[in-house]
Amino acid sequence: MKKHEQLLNMLEAAGASHTSGEEISRMLNVSRTAVWKHVNKLRELGYVIEASPRLGYTLAAKPDKLSTDALSEAIRTDTFGRWLHLFETTVSTQEEAMRLAKQGAPEGSLVLAEEQTGGRGRQGRKFFSPSGKGIWMSVILRPQQPLQYMPQLTLLAGVAVCRAVRRVTDVEAVIKWPNDLLVDGRKICGILLESAVEDQRVRYCIAGIGIDVNLDADDYPEELKHVATSLKEAAGTPIDRTALIAAVMEELEDLYTLYRQEGFKPIGVSWEALSATVGRQVSVRDNGQAVEGTAEGLDASGALLVRRTDGSLVTVFSGDIQINS
Secondary structure (H helix, E strand, O other), X not given: OOHHHHHHHHHHHHOOOOEOHHHHHHHHOOOHHHHHHHHHHHHHOOOEEEEEOOOEEEEEEOOOOOOHHHHHHHOOOOOOOOOEEEEEEEOOHHHHHHHHHHOOOOXXXXXXXXXXXXXXXXXXXXXXXXXXXEEEEEEEEOOOOOHHHHHHXXXXXXXXXXXXXXXXXXXXXXXXXXXXXXXXOXXXXXXXXXXXXXXXXXXXXXXXXXXXXXOOHHHOOHHHOOOEOOHHHHHOOOOOHHHHHHHHHHHHHHHHHHHHHHOOHHHHXXXXXXXXXXXXXXXEEXXXXXXXXXXXXXXXXXXXXXXXXXXXXXXXXXXXXXXXX
């Protein structure tokens, strides 16, 4: 057991009573300076620890922790989320899900982590995922359609998460093509799909979903403060992460079943209804090329249709998009 975990056990055992720094130092066999380091480690993990110069330390509040028991009770699906893998800390839930998929884990298996140390978004960007504040998860899919239709699943996942967010939090989230959810123009969720292909067939697909749930403004690094926000900030109150995870699994299962039965068309209609992109002036950049115009909607494959000022219609399959007006 790590030192900060031992310290947590001491503070929990003490209840409302104070535990002196001297006693902690003796019990953990560390210096007083090291005691402060372990206290700060617990604070980083979301524990509220009050310090009194004369009396010592008390545990004032614990973070909202996910548990497999609570999740299993809350998730009412047939498949999605019924096989749970919950980590306290991992490099990336995508990597964990890929490992499990290679070992034959069934479709719908869900990997969750309280913290990711190397979470990633599109184009290799780092995805900020601090402990106990968000939903960092990956779902194993085993789709039957050809590889070229995999981008449709990104849009499907966006619709599922957006519906779940609106249902659980009453926050009017919208979707920015192809894979971000926004609230008041600021990002609250990113979605990343990665596929393993063999002999031109998709062996499995991993849907990575990262939702900023209960972060406070001060939690974000400086470069994200003006471009990201959380559901807690938008709603003005903390959000039940377990309830939101369960809702996402339900929406994913429903839409995935619909997709298998009727194809992409009903998914595309739902996506356009929740879109922050359709009808807006946009700039899309991909591999140094720029397309500017009005986003008109999706084509049958899920690509974005952009009408240039000269009247020509451009089909955009990927790229970074900026909404201009």
